[in-house]
Amino acid sequence: MIFSLLDVLALLPELILVAVACILLVLDPLIKKCSGLAGVISVVTIIAAAIATYCIASGDLAGGSFFADMHKIDLYSVFFKMIFYVATVLVMLMSFQYVKTKDINMSEYYILMLFSLTGMMILASAVDLLTIYVGLELMSIPVYVLAGFKQSSRKSNEGAMKYIILGAFSSGILLYGISFIYGLTGTTDLAGIAVALKDPVTSVPALSIAIVMLVAGFAFKIAGVPFHMWAPDAYEGAPTPITAFMSVGVKAASFAVMVRVFMVGLEPLYDQWVIILIVISVLSMGYGNLVAISQKSIKRMLAYSSIAHAGYALLGLIAGTAEGVSSVLFYMAVYAVMNIGAFAIIILLSVNGRIDQLDSYRGLGKTNKLVALLMMILLFSLAGIPPMAGFMGKFYVFKALLSQGMVPLAIFAVLMSSVAAYFYIRVIMVMYMKEPDGEFKMFKPACLYFVILLTVVVTIWHGVYPTLLIDLARLASSII
Amino acid sequence: MLLTYVPVLFMTGFITVVAIGVLFVSSLVRPKNPYAEKLTSWECGIESKGESNTGHYKVHFFVIAILFILFDVETLFLFPWAVILGDPTIATLAFIEMFVFIGILSVGLVYAWGKGALDWL
Amino acid sequence: MILERLFFILFAVVAIAAAGGVVCFKNPVHSAFSLIVCLLQVAAIFVLLRSPFLAVVQIFIYVGAVMVLFLFVVLVLDIKKASLETFPGLKRWPVYVILPVMAIEFLIVIFGKSFAHMQMAEAGAETTVEVIGLALFTHYLLPFEIISVLLLAAMVGAIIMAKKRWN
Numbered sequence: 001m002i003f004s005l006l007d008v009l010a011l012l013p014e015l016i017l018v019a020v021a022c023i024l025l026v027l028d029p030l031i032k033k034c035s036g037l038a039g040v041i042s043v044v045t046i047i048a049a050a051i052a053t054y055c056i057a058s059g060d061l062a063g064g065s066f067f068a069d070m071h072k073i074d075l076y077s078v079f080f081k082m083i084f085y086v087a088t089v090l091v092m093l094m095s096f097q098y099v100k101t102k103d104i105n106m107s108e109y110y111i112l113m114l115f116s117l118t119g120m121m122i123l124a125s126a127v128d129l130l131t132i133y134v135g136l137e138l139m140s141i142p143v144y145v146l147a148g149f150k151q152s153s154r155k156s157n158e159g160a161m162k163y164i165i166l167g168a169f170s171s172g173i174l175l176y177g178i179s180f181i182y183g184l185t186g187t188t189d190l191a192g193i194a195v196a197l198k199d200p201v202t203s204v205p206a207l208s209i210a211i212v213m214l215v216a217g218f219a220f221k222i223a224g225v226p227f228h229m230w231a232p233d234a235y236e237g238a239p240t241p242i243t244a245f246m247s248v249g250v251k252a253a254s255f256a257v258m259v260r261v262f263m264v265g266l267e268p269l270y271d272q273w274v275i276i277l278i279v280i281s282v283l284s285m286g287y288g289n290l291v292a293i294s295q296k297s298i299k300r301m302l303a304y305s306s307i308a309h310a311g312y313a314l315l316g317l318i319a320g321t322a323e324g325v326s327s328v329l330f331y332m333a334v335y336a337v338m339n340i341g342a343f344a345i346i347i348l349l350s351v352n353g354r355i356d357q358l359d360s361y362r363g364l365g366k367t368n369k370l371v372a373l374l375m376m377i378l379l380f381s382l383a384g385i386p387p388m389a390g391f392m393g394k395f396y397v398f399k400a401l402l403s404q405g406m407v408p409l410a411i412f413a414v415l416m417s418s419v420a421a422y423f424y425i426r427v428i429m430v431m432y433m434k435e436p437d438g439e440f441k442m443f444k445p446a447c448l449y450f451v452i453l454l455t456v457v458v459t460i461w462h463g464v465y466p467t468l469l470i471d472l473a474r475l476a477s478s479i480i
Numbered sequence: 481m482l483l484t485y486v487p488v489l490f491m492t493g494f495i496t497v498v499a500i501g502v503l504f505v506s507s508l509v510r511p512k513n514p515y516a517e518k519l520t521s522w523e524c525g526i527e528s529k530g531e532s533n534t535g536h537y538k539v540h541f542f543v544i545a546i547l548f549i550l551f552d553v554e555t556l557f558l559f560p561w562a563v564i565l566g567d568p569t570i571a572t573l574a575f576i577e578m579f580v581f582i583g584i585l586s587v588g589l590v591y592a593w594g595k596g597a598l599d600w601l
Numbered sequence: 602m603i604l605e606r607l608f609f610i611l612f613a614v615v616a617i618a619a620a621g622g623v624v625c626f627k628n629p630v631h632s633a634f635s636l637i638v639c640l641l642q643v644a645a646i647f648v649l650l651r652s653p654f655l656a657v658v659q660i661f662i663y664v665g666a667v668m669v670l671f672l673f674v675v676l677v678l679d680i681k682k683a684s685l686e687t688f689p690g691l692k693r694w695p696v697y698v699i700l701p702v703m704a705i706e707f708l709i710v711i712f713g714k715s716f717a718h719m720q721m722a723e724a725g726a727e728t729t730v731e732v733i734g735l736a737l738f739t740h741y742l743l744p745f746e747i748i749s750v751l752l753l754a755a756m757v758g759a760i761i762m763a764k765k766r767w768n
Binding site for chain 3 (some may be wrong): 481482485489490492508538539540541542543544545547548549550552553554555556557560561563564569570573574577579580581582584585587588590591595597
Binding site (some may be wrong): 003011018022025029068070108111112115116118122128130131133134135137138141144145148149151204205206209280281308385429 | 673706709710712713738740741742743744749750751753755757758761762764
């Protein structure tokens with residue numbers, strides 16, 4: 001039971017992040033003058049942590065579990081950690097200009113993101129319900145604060161308030177579910193739970209309640225209907241880079257842990273939880289896509305679209321096979337990139353003084369040809385139109401679903417994505433078919449532009465040539 | 481085992497009974513003459529003005545209370561820690577673990593101090 | 602054993618009555634004090650369940666710190682206004698439907714032999730602070746250390762959220 005230095009070494013990436021965050025906190029009064037510094041240091045730290053993760057994953061520690069089987073280093077966790085690193089670095093890069101224009105330029109902005117990232121990484125590696133709960137809280141609490149970072153904005157405050165209250169409520173429900181599971185199986189370890197659940201004496205009504213509670217808790221984090229109420233307001237009110245962070249990072253981390261809990265721990269109860277997940281998935285796809293149609297604000301539209309995307313990604317988990325899990329991984333990676341790209345373009349317009357409304361995009365195709373083209377590619381990808389990566393994401397999910405014979409569900413999902421195409425293409429219509437208000441000279445910060453170009457290149461690359469990523473995803477999901 | 485808690489029970493019960501009893505007895509004896517003026521806060525005979533009169537206190541109270549909760553949770557973990565420190569097999573390890581824990585939290589204290597969250601006014 | 606059961610009934614009844622008081626009192630300060638009574642009873646029930654550490658946690662964190670927070674919130678808010686305001690015209694009938702459904706559901710769970718197969722703890726066995734300490738510092742070390750980071754993040758968040766208003 002005594003720990004060795006190996007345990008500490010396995011936790012190195014997380015330790016790097018926490019250590020740098022602590023140093024930045026202590027030095028905060030000193031570096032207040034040059035607050036961009038904290039952002040640069042954070043980006044460098046995350047890259048260092050990514051290198052550390054890579055070294056650990058390719059070294060002897062790979063495949064082991066540490067801290068008394070609480071922390072697992074396998075390809076699955078490394079795959080998700082890489083998504084988190086990329087997402088967080090991109091979000092930080094697109095924040096540099098934004099925080100200056102919105103007057104929220106504080107080093108805590110980056111520090112809280114580092115803390116949240118640490119929570120996500122712990123979640124990706126967690127194989128114990130207790131670690132999962134603590135990791136979820138560590139991920140969420142900084143995001144609650146970040147969502148309300150624009151103190152002078154009523155919308156930001158309102159969104160953050162809803163997010164905090166509903167978030168606390170949902171983690172209470174999740175904890176209640178966890179305590180039921182612990183009470184019925186006598187362990188919090190996922191593998192141990194699976195063993196205990198295979199025993200028929202444990203199939204009692206309390207277990208169904210526990211499953212409902214776990215699903216509700218996780219569905220809140222991924223913003224699945226009917227646990228989505230906070231999402232549109234929180235997404236709209238939060239600073240735009242944080243919206244991207246919430247819709248990408250938090251969602252991917254929640255999927256990482258959800259897949260592990262359901263496919264490893266609750267695997268013997270597949271028949272029970274799959275019904276609830278199907279309901280949530282169908283509602284999310286239907287509601288998210290239909291309500292997105294009527295939105296005037298692009299951020300709000302993307303909020304509803306992110307609800308719908310959660311529904312699509314859930315389909316992979318519903319399939320309940322290794323193929324399904326790999327499609328979830330692929331979907332999350334692709335969704336992270338294309339969604340961040342779309343938000344980066346919203347930020348680009350916002351730092352140029354355009355408000356976040358559909359009308360701001362009028363005639364963008366005539367005044368700023370390149371930006372409009374990039375936005376069109378990203379929106380096509382979100383809509384799932386080939387040859388963009390978003391199409392491949394949906395393709396693999398549907399394939400996993402069909403190979404399990406769930407044809408009606410797949411048909412519904414395809415129908416809903418054609419509804420989705422309508423509101424994405426409407427933005428493109430506004431960009432190309434409407435006349436511009438006048439000349440619009442855009443100021444393009446280098447970091448932001450880099451993010452947009454990178455996401456577009458990756459989106460096209462994985463759309464045309466998805467083999468690399470899907471092979472990695474298959475490798476990562478083979479252990480589940 | 482439970483018997484060790486009986487004195488605690490007796491004490492809390494006794495205190496509750498005494499407190500309620502005193503209030504009850506005095507309510508029988510004391511004169512009753514309530515009027516509105518008695519409900520106002522008394523400040524040397526001057527009518528109170530300013531923010532405390534409306535019931536609005538500074539948000540600062542709230543920050544202090546939150547900091548108090550966080551450190552309270554920290555102290556709570558010291559309790560089982562202190563109990564197992566006598567066990568020689570894990571004493572050193574537990575010692576280091578707790579100092580990491582306290583170290584991370586003291587970063588928060590330094591931060592709060594540097595931010596001026598502990599300053600009054 | 603009978604005595605223990607009697608005490609349990611005493612604590613449980615007082616706890617439920619106090620919890621009712623929390624909801625029913627008009628004055629938020631009275632509600633807060635009623636909550637203290639309720640939490641103290643729960644602490645006593647923890648003692649009956651042979652986990653004195655949880656009883657201490659209950660008194661330390663809830664009766665101590667959380668109640669201070671509650672009372673400060675009552676101070677910061679406008680008491681007179683808050684106590685006069687009732688909830689905006691919400692329809693109350695869903696409550697009367699949902700609550701009995703939930704109650705029946707939980708009763709089914711409790712009396713549906715959900716926990717029949719479980720090994721009960723030995724009668725009279727106490728979960729001592731040593732047991733908790735050992736588990737915390739060996740098996741559950743990782744979550745324990747993450748809690749410190751979590752508390753730090755919460756502290757930073759609390760300070761940030763309230764910062765400008767008192768600067």
